[in-house]
Amino acid sequence: MANRAGTVALPSDLIDVTKLLDAYFDVEPDLSDPAQRVAFGTSGHRGSSLKSSFNEGHIAAITQAIVEYRAGQGITGPLFMGKDTHALSEPAQNTALEVLAANRVTVLVDARGAYTPTPAVSHAILAHNASRTEQADGIVITPSHNPPGDGGFKYNPPHGGPADSDATNWIADRANALLEDGLRGVKRLPIAQARTADGIGSYDFLQHYVDDLPSVLNLDAIRSADVHIGADPMGGASVDYWGAIGERHNLNLTVVNPTVDPQWAFMTLDWDEKIRMDCSSPFAMASLIKRATEFDIATGNDADADRHGIVTPDGGLMNPNHYLAVAIQYLYANRPDWRADAVIGKTLVSSSIIDRVAADLGRVLHEVPVGFKWFVPGLLSGDLAFGGEESAGASFLRLDGTPWSTDKDGLLLALLASEITAVTGSTPSQHYAGLTDRFGAPVYARIDAAATREQKAALGKLSPSDVTATSLAGEEITARLTEAPGNGASVGGLKVTTENAWFAARPSGTEDVYKIYAESFRGEEHLKQVQAEAKALVDGVIS
Numbered sequence: 001m002a003n004r005a006g007t008v009a010l011p012s013d014l015i016d017v018t019k020l021l022d023a024y025f026d027v028e029p030d031l032s033d034p035a036q037r038v039a040f041g042t043s044g045h046r047g048s049s050l051k052s053s054f055n056e057g058h059i060a061a062i063t064q065a066i067v068e069y070r071a072g073q074g075i076t077g078p079l080f081m082g083k084d085t086h087a088l089s090e091p092a093q094n095t096a097l098e099v100l101a102a103n104r105v106t107v108l109v110d111a112r113g114a115y116t117p118t119p120a121v122s123h124a125i126l127a128h129n130a131s132r133t134e135q136a137d138g139i140v141i142t143p144s145h146n147p148p149g150d151g152g153f154k155y156n157p158p159h160g161g162p163a164d165s166d167a168t169n170w171i172a173d174r175a176n177a178l179l180e181d182g183l184r185g186v187k188r189l190p191i192a193q194a195r196t197a198d199g200i201g202s203y204d205f206l207q208h209y210v211d212d213l214p215s216v217l218n219l220d221a222i223r224s225a226d227v228h229i230g231a232d233p234m235g236g237a238s239v240d241y242w243g244a245i246g247e248r249h250n251l252n253l254t255v256v257n258p259t260v261d262p263q264w265a266f267m268t269l270d271w272d273e274k275i276r277m278d279c280s281s282p283f284a285m286a287s288l289i290k291r292a293t294e295f296d297i298a299t300g301n302d303a304d305a306d307r308h309g310i311v312t313p314d315g316g317l318m319n320p321n322h323y324l325a326v327a328i329q330y331l332y333a334n335r336p337d338w339r340a341d342a343v344i345g346k347t348l349v350s351s352s353i354i355d356r357v358a359a360d361l362g363r364v365l366h367e368v369p370v371g372f373k374w375f376v377p378g379l380l381s382g383d384l385a386f387g388g389e390e391s392a393g394a395s396f397l398r399l400d401g402t403p404w405s406t407d408k409d410g411l412l413l414a415l416l417a418s419e420i421t422a423v424t425g426s427t428p429s430q431h432y433a434g435l436t437d438r439f440g441a442p443v444y445a446r447i448d449a450a451a452t453r454e455q456k457a458a459l460g461k462l463s464p465s466d467v468t469a470t471s472l473a474g475e476e477i478t479a480r481l482t483e484a485p486g487n488g489a490s491v492g493g494l495k496v497t498t499e500n501a502w503f504a505a506r507p508s509g510t511e512d513v514y515k516i517y518a519e520s521f522r523g524e525e526h527l528k529q530v531q532a533e534a535k536a537l538v539d540g541v542i543s
Helices: 017-026 056-072 089-102 118-127 166-182 192-196 203-214 218-222 239-248 285-289 320-333 355-362 372-381 410-424 428-439 453-460 524-542
Strands: 045-046 079-083 107-110 136-143 151-156 202-203 229-232 253-255 297-301 308-312 345-349 363-366 384-389 393-396 443-450 477-483 491-495 501-507 513-520
Touching: 017 089, 017 428, 045 056, 056 089, 056 136, 056 151, 056 166, 079 089, 079 118, 079 491, 089 107, 089 136, 089 151, 089 192, 089 202, 107 297, 118 136, 118 151, 118 203, 151 166, 151 393, 203 218, 203 239, 229 239, 229 285, 229 410, 239 253, 239 410, 285 308, 308 428, 320 345, 320 355, 320 384, 320 393, 320 410, 320 428, 345 355, 345 372, 355 363, 355 428, 363 372, 372 384, 372 393, 384 524, 393 410, 410 428, 443 524, 453 491, 453 513, 453 524, 491 524, 501 524, 513 524
Parallel strands: 079 107, 079 136, 107 202, 229 253, 229 297, 345 363, 345 384
Antiparallel strands: 045 151, 136 151, 297 308, 384 393, 443 513, 477 491, 491 501, 501 513
């Protein structure tokens, strides 16, 4: 049977929303199964009520744990709370409100009762904390680009970005302890009482975010050049924001599809024939790519709008790595008030064309492990003006060099594509072609390789001396890294580099595989050679 990737979902692909919501309230997790316990990944706790991994008990326990964590940290300001358009986000917000109100936490929810992108929550936290001693923090209820049956719940401390593992480990451990104790330690009020409790207020996330955009982007240039923007919220939390941005700033902007549907019936299927709001996937973005020639720039966002997809009439959907390189090249040349010593942040599995762009700009490259949390301190201090990761997530500083958001901002990066087009007269994909003319054209891919739990654990604990090979795909090995050069943090795996290629191997947190990211500046055949030798090298070391 033909693969249906990139074709519109059929009724048989859609979730049963009633069944999903019933399971949220009715199913109690079996804590003897690790998959049903609270576990925070790089973006909070995720799961599905149908798999007993995202249910009312989980959210009550996590929220109570957050209450206790913030009290222990002396956080006494308001807690900003936003939710995306996934079906499980609304009941999860209600559960969280019941617990927060009972614990007398001041909570600010969306003034319009609508959806809130992750970057709007980060922006609100930073705006509040810039001028007040009582520090605020936040909760964002989203599983990001995950399928419609999933839910997600993440905590952002007062720095506005994703919580680090010290915080998330504490919260997860406490939440599991509360679940094991039958939730006896959880305070709760009925939702009707919680909504009207003292301290439960509202905040106009949309107005504050949209009104502040001229502090971070050259919207005048976009307006003057009359760049025609096609913005696809992909059924996510940015749905009202795009219309408001166009109207408030008088831009030539069309909201391509304003539909919000918890089944996402309008979506085209991803590579594995699942509905997934991944704006970096040509399959999930197929309907917008078809309309590329209708706009000067077309963009997509995932469900919580922390990721961006950039579509140009001449190049189609840009590879996220390619766009990061273009954004960095443009921003560091067109932000005169940024500090001259502000570094460039990238994850160590992002393309090495960024390294070559950074060297050309005369800027220090700050290379960190996978996870946006590593960019937070630099974005907050202004030491780092741009942080981006290979999975289409990035943020950068305001025009004056102060922080804008310390979480990924898909709206910001999408609008930047229009600024680049307006100011330079060339699309981001045309700029990328110029970069490859100067620095070479890398080919990049990620593959999975089978590994047992023991082998994955061994991969996570390697030291550089465990790698005795001296060459990779015909080139001398120039570095063996188990710690990131930018901050010395463990990469949870291995990266090996040569003059024209590299690979990184990391264990999967959810499957019995490890991921091999690889890149070569010497073409597809050389990349395949790198991948094959990387797999042999890693298998030899971990076995």
